[in-house]
Amino acid sequence: MIYLNIMNKIIIISMIVTISSLNFANNLALPCYGCHVKNDKSYNSTIPAIEGLDEKYIVNAMEEYKNKLRDNYLMQIISNGYSKEQIKSLANFFSKQKN
Numbered sequence: 001m002i003y004l005n006i007m008n009k010i011i012i013i014s015m016i017v018t019i020s021s022l023n024f025a026n027n028l029a030l031p032c033y034g035c036h037v038k039n040d041k042s043y044n045s046t047i048p049a050i051e052g053l054d055e056k057y058i059v060n061a062m063e064e065y066k067n068k069l070r071d072n073y074l075m076q077i078i079s080n081g082y083s084k085e086q087i088k089s090l091a092n093f094f095s096k097q098k099n
């Protein structure tokens with residue numbers, strides 16, 4: 001069930017990535033919303049909300065996933081797809097969103 005959930009998300013994300021590369025090439029944050037939904041209490045999930053987190057905390061977490069210092073298979077793959085500069089812009093974007 002959890003596996004299916006993740007597969008569904010990966011499919012949705014691939015669709016989002018395709019659409020976003022066509023329409024919103026600069027919107028790096030769009031794929032993140034495939035998993036990190038707005039802080040909706042009815043959403044039964046182990047995925048933490050990332051909006052409103054401290055900018056440095058997000059950069060740090062992403063670098064740790066990227067360097068495999070922080071354990072999470074999905075986030076390790078995802079963080080690998082972003083450059084240092086892109087991670088900075090993502091962190092800046094999410095830190096400014098209201099949780």
Ligand code: HEC
Nearest residue numbers: 009031032034035047048050058061071072074075078090
């Ligand atoms: C396929 C689903 C998925 C996608 C897409 C995804 N994440 Fe995550 N993310 C997770 C999960 C699951 C965790 C919790 C991992 C853990 O327990 O360490 C997580 C954790 C995080 C954390 C740590 C939060 C904390 O409270 O410590 C950050 C930061 C983060 N993600 C940022 C991002 C960003 C930025 C993107 C878009 C580039 C993104 N994630 C896309 C699933 C996803």
